Amino acid sequence: MNSLVLRTATPFLVALTVLFSIYVLLRGHNEPGGGFIGGLIGASAFATYTIAEGIRAARRALILHPIAIAGIGLFLAGASGVASLVFGDAFLTGQWWFPAFAPDFKYLSTVVLFDIGVYMVVVGTIVAIAIALEEDR
Amino acid sequence: MLAALLAPFVVAVFAPTVRGIAGDRVGLVLALLPAALTLYFAQFIGAVASGETLVFSTPWVPSAGIALSFYVDGLSLLFALLISFIGTFIVLYAGAYLKGHADLGRFLMFILMFMGSMLGLVLADNVVTLFVFWELTSITSFLLIGFNHENARSRRAALQALVVTGGGGLLLLAGLLLMAQVGGSMELSELLVQGELLRNHPWYLGMLLLVLAGAFTKSAQVPFSFWLPNAMEAPTPVSAYLHSATMVKAGVYLLARMNPGLGGTDIWQVLLVSFGAATFFVGAVLALRNTDLKLMLAQTTVASLGLLVFLIGLGHDIAIQAAMGYLLAHSLFKGALFMAAGCIDHETGTREVTRLSGLGRAMPITFSAALLAALSMAGLPPFFGFIAKEFAYKATLDGLWPLAITAIAVLGNALMFAVAFLVGAKPFLGPQSDTPHAPHEGTPGLWLGPVVLAVCGLAAGVLNMLPEQLFIGPAAAAVGGREIAVDLYLWGGFKSPLYLSIATIALGALIFWQSQALRAGVARVLDPLWGPDKGYDQFMDAVVGLARLVTARLQTGTLRNYLLISFLAMAAALVVPLWFVGGFSATLTIPAANFYVWGVAAFTLAGGVAIILTRSRFIAILAMGVLGLGVAFVFLLFGAPDLAFTQLMVETLSVVILALVIARLPVYGRDWRGAPRATRDGIIGIAIGTCMTVLLLSITSRPLDLGLSEYFAAKSYTEAFGRNIVNVILVDFRALDTFGEIAVVVIAGVAVLSLLAFSDGRPERRGRQAEEGR
Numbered sequence: 001m002n003s004l005v006l007r008t009a010t011p012f013l014v015a016l017t018v019l020f021s022i023y024v025l026l027r028g029h030n031e032p033g034g035g036f037i038g039g040l041i042g043a044s045a046f047a048t049y050t051i052a053e054g055i056r057a058a059r060r061a062l063i064l065h066p067i068a069i070a071g072i073g074l075f076l077a078g079a080s081g082v083a084s085l086v087f088g089d090a091f092l093t094g095q096w097w098f099p100a101f102a103p104d105f106k107y108l109s110t111v112v113l114f115d116i117g118v119y120m121v122v123v124g125t126i127v128a129i130a131i132a133l134e135e136d137r
Numbered sequence: 138m139l140a141a142l143l144a145p146f147v148v149a150v151f152a153p154t155v156r157g158i159a160g161d162r163v164g165l166v167l168a169l170l171p172a173a174l175t176l177y178f179a180q181f182i183g184a185v186a187s188g189e190t191l192v193f194s195t196p197w198v199p200s201a202g203i204a205l206s207f208y209v210d211g212l213s214l215l216f217a218l219l220i221s222f223i224g225t226f227i228v229l230y231a232g233a234y235l236k237g238h239a240d241l242g243r244f245l246m247f248i249l250m251f252m253g254s255m256l257g258l259v260l261a262d263n264v265v266t267l268f269v270f271w272e273l274t275s276i277t278s279f280l281l282i283g284f285n286h287e288n289a290r291s292r293r294a295a296l297q298a299l300v301v302t303g304g305g306g307l308l309l310l311a312g313l314l315l316m317a318q319v320g321g322s323m324e325l326s327e328l329l330v331q332g333e334l335l336r337n338h339p340w341y342l343g344m345l346l347l348v349l350a351g352a353f354t355k356s357a358q359v360p361f362s363f364w365l366p367n368a369m370e371a372p373t374p375v376s377a378y379l380h381s382a383t384m385v386k387a388g389v390y391l392l393a394r395m396n397p398g399l400g401g402t403d404i405w406q407v408l409l410v411s412f413g414a415a416t417f418f419v420g421a422v423l424a425l426r427n428t429d430l431k432l433m434l435a436q437t438t439v440a441s442l443g444l445l446v447f448l449i450g451l452g453h454d455i456a457i458q459a460a461m462g463y464l465l466a467h468s469l470f471k472g473a474l475f476m477a478a479g480c481i482d483h484e485t486g487t488r489e490v491t492r493l494s495g496l497g498r499a500m501p502i503t504f505s506a507a508l509l510a511a512l513s514m515a516g517l518p519p520f521f522g523f524i525a526k527e528f529a530y531k532a533t534l535d536g537l538w539p540l541a542i543t544a545i546a547v548l549g550n551a552l553m554f555a556v557a558f559l560v561g562a563k564p565f566l567g568p569q570s571d572t573p574h575a576p577h578e579g580t581p582g583l584w585l586g587p588v589v590l591a592v593c594g595l596a597a598g599v600l601n602m603l604p605e606q607l608f609i610g611p612a613a614a615a616v617g618g619r620e621i622a623v624d625l626y627l628w629g630g631f632k633s634p635l636y637l638s639i640a641t642i643a644l645g646a647l648i649f650w651q652s653q654a655l656r657a658g659v660a661r662v663l664d665p666l667w668g669p670d671k672g673y674d675q676f677m678d679a680v681v682g683l684a685r686l687v688t689a690r691l692q693t694g695t696l697r698n699y700l701l702i703s704f705l706a707m708a709a710a711l712v713v714p715l716w717f718v719g720g721f722s723a724t725l726t727i728p729a730a731n732f733y734v735w736g737v738a739a740f741t742l743a744g745g746v747a748i749i750l751t752r753s754r755f756i757a758i759l760a761m762g763v764l765g766l767g768v769a770f771v772f773l774l775f776g777a778p779d780l781a782f783t784q785l786m787v788e789t790l791s792v793v794i795l796a797l798v799i800a801r802l803p804v805y806g807r808d809w810r811g812a813p814r815a816t817r818d819g820i821i822g823i824a825i826g827t828c829m830t831v832l833l834l835s836i837t838s839r840p841l842d843l844g845l846s847e848y849f850a851a852k853s854y855t856e857a858f859g860r861n862i863v864n865v866i867l868v869d870f871r872a873l874d875t876f877g878e879i880a881v882v883v884i885a886g887v888a889v890l891s892l893l894a895f896s897d898g899r900p901e902r903r904g905r906q907a908e909e910g911r
Contacts, residue, residue, distance in 0.1 A: 029861055032782055034779070034867060035868065040787060070886055077876055081873075092872040114876075126794075130794060130797060132890050133794065133797035133893065
């Protein structure tokens with residue numbers, strides 16, 4: 001899209017939005033947020049980028065094909081559930097690790113991995129659709 | 138035991154690799170497996186002959202009572218030995234028969250997989266295990282019949298066999314589960330000792346018919362017999378193994394197995410005897426009608442299966458002995474004859490019996506094997522087939538409808554006698570005929586199997602005390618569910634069975650002599666008639682036609698119609714139950730609310746009204762956004778920040794994506810659906826809206842059950858270390874649901890991508906573009 005304002009603002013906007021989406025993803029366990037919402041924010045960031053900079057740039061920025069990102073996310077979510085099988089719990093039972101030096105740091109768990117998987121699925125799928133639609137015009 | 142049953146599947150996976158290493162000797166190498174299995178099962182002979190039964194069980198799905206449990210008694214051991222023993226020679230034979238074929242490795246893989254499935258079927262104790270292996274034999278049979286998959290006839294035959302036997306298998310599953318429900322156990326060994334309970338239960342007829350449907354389709358009883366001759370499209374090793382010696386006997390096995398539990402009633406006798414006798418007769422007549430060696434043998438197999446079914450139906454001691462004896466005799470002579478027919482086909486290039494004669498000089502070993510097998514099939518002394526036939530006559534004279542059944546048995550056996558010599562002797566005698574290839578003896582791999590099986594048929598007849606004590610006795614006891622004194626003999630004195638045998642031979646010789654004329658006569662009468670094979674085609678056409686009709690109605694390809702159907706269904710789902718529970722009596726009270734709540738309501742409503750009134754698509758999309766924003770505000774006001782947050786993001790992205798979509802759509806001057814459609818859609822919309830309102834009103838008018846909320850509020854931090862209950866539920870407590878949802882999201886994404894890639898009708902351009910893009 002040939003809009004000077006948009007093209008100038010986009011890099012800052014996108015960087016901030018992606019950062020914010022990761023923040024929302026990680027805070028989700030205790031505050032409003034989580035993988036799904038974070039993923040939607042991230043997807044809107046990349047959608048903005050696609051509209052402003054074009055498909056070629058967007059694909060380069062994402063490195064992988066967006067639907068591959070979604071696939072990796074789905075795999076990650078599934079794998080995080082398999083981890084509990086190793087410890088003898090049912091599939092997808094959360095496993096936590098509290099390091100001895102920081103007992104209050106409650107982020108190291110398969111649950112967070114699962115949420116990251118959700119995030120990647122949402123980002124990947126929506127961006128894939130947006131790029132495909134944009135590409136076609 | 139489990140290892141022995143899994144071994145064929147494991148080895149099967151490596152069959153193509155073995156082919157790569159061993160080359161054309163692959164048959165020799167892989168035959169070691171069934172040989173080892175034969176020895177493995179042979180070690181049980183002693184224990185089983187002395188009346189023991191052995192049970193092996195491994196839990197599978199313990200919560201549903203499903204176990205990988207296996208059960209060795211006389212019946213299952215007889216079958217297991219037949220499967221592995223004949224299987225040894227089949228693998229050898231296949232290696233020689235398909236020598237140099239590009240897909241020999243794959244072929245042997247399927248054969249071994251089938252062997253494993255069949256062994257599992259006959260040894261299974263748990264009904265679900267039985268069903269799983271039952272269907273596995275249908276699937277492997279499908280793969281083997283369709284082995285020459287470039288041939289349309291092979292494909293049709295493979296699909297037909299799968300539809301018929303697989304469909305029967307589903308009915309069988311229902312029957313088995315009914316039995317398990319009534320008998321209170323999933324194990325056959327525990328069900329079958331409760332015969333009284335099963336037979337007197339009101340569901341008896343239901344389970345009987347379902348089990349019979351499974352057995353009759355698998356064992357090619359009239360009117361389901363048509364698939365078996367068609368299955369002759371398969372390479373000959375398959376016909377010899379699956380479609381004569383083993384798989385088609387699975388139905389017979391099932392009937393024999395069920396006999397102590399379901400058998401013995403009047404309806405059992407009537408059904409089995411009438412279907413069995415009809416099949417016997419029809420098969421024997423059609424065997425004479427055909428001139429292709431394999432088709433003739435296939436039809437006699439149908440006939441033999443009919444004989445076995447009605448012998449089991451008769452159910453008295455002699456009939457059960459006869460059934461087990463005939464089972465053994467048939468597997469030996471039919472396996473040998475099929476392989477010999479394959480040799481002829483392989484070495485001369487034709488299977489047309491009218492074109493074959495005088496091969497005896499060129500193929501002496503095949504000739505001797507075929508002749509020995511034919512003598513057993515014809516029921517001449519001292520072959521085992523003779524003993525089996527004597528006992529069959531003894532059984533028919535002393536059972537249900539003795540006169541009619543004996544007459545059919547004599548006529549059918551006379552036809553079998555004639556066909557035995559047409560297949561096993563006629564091609565080898567007389568002046569040498571002109572064949573596509575100059576005939577010569579096959580390789581040892583080709584003649585070893587027929588020779589061994591045919592000699593076994595002779596040995597079993599002469600030394601009949603051996604099969605009597607080792608196989609027939611224990612098997613008959615297992616089928617009868619009681620002690621049965623088995624006493625096989627060649628010479629029974631000048632009694633009725635002997636006279637009937639003599640009559641059979643005389644009649645059979647007459648038919649053999651007049652076979653040309655009879656064949657022409659049968660062809661004139663039968664060929665114009667409607668048959669089940671044609672019926673199968675009509676049935677399949679009807680199914681496809683119905684599917685087309687439904688698809689054409691539902692899958693119009695117009696988004697509007699899909700939405701209309703979806704919303705109609707939704708409206709019906711809301712209106713009908715509400716109407717019946719009288720939910721429309723809920724009263725609407727205006728709640729006291731702050732002005733900003735009203736403000737949000739007005740904002741949301743304005744969005745809705747704008748969508749209806751506007752004729753511009755772009756404004757409609759924006760108005761949708763307004764509506765969604767309003768809803769997000771509502772969530773925010775009533776304490777659901779996560780939901781509001783998500784809604785907000787979804788609305789934003791929806792507008793972006795819709796804006797991208799709309800750029801692709803053709804732009805109409807007017808976007809107005811016309812008064813009649815507007816009325817119809819309006820009514821549906823109002824119905825849904827009203828019902829949702831009534832539903833919400835009646836839900837909120839009752840006290841809210843806070844049990845779940847309190848549970849999650851209490852456990853969320855202590856068990857899942859998170860304070861945001863919504864997120865903890867999503868990623869921890871109900872993570873499996875979320876996992877399913879994100880899987881759906883990915884699938885939907887892939888679907889959208891592929892739809893877009895093909896939407897302009899030029900897939901090749903899109904495909905290339907996609908490749909370039911990434």
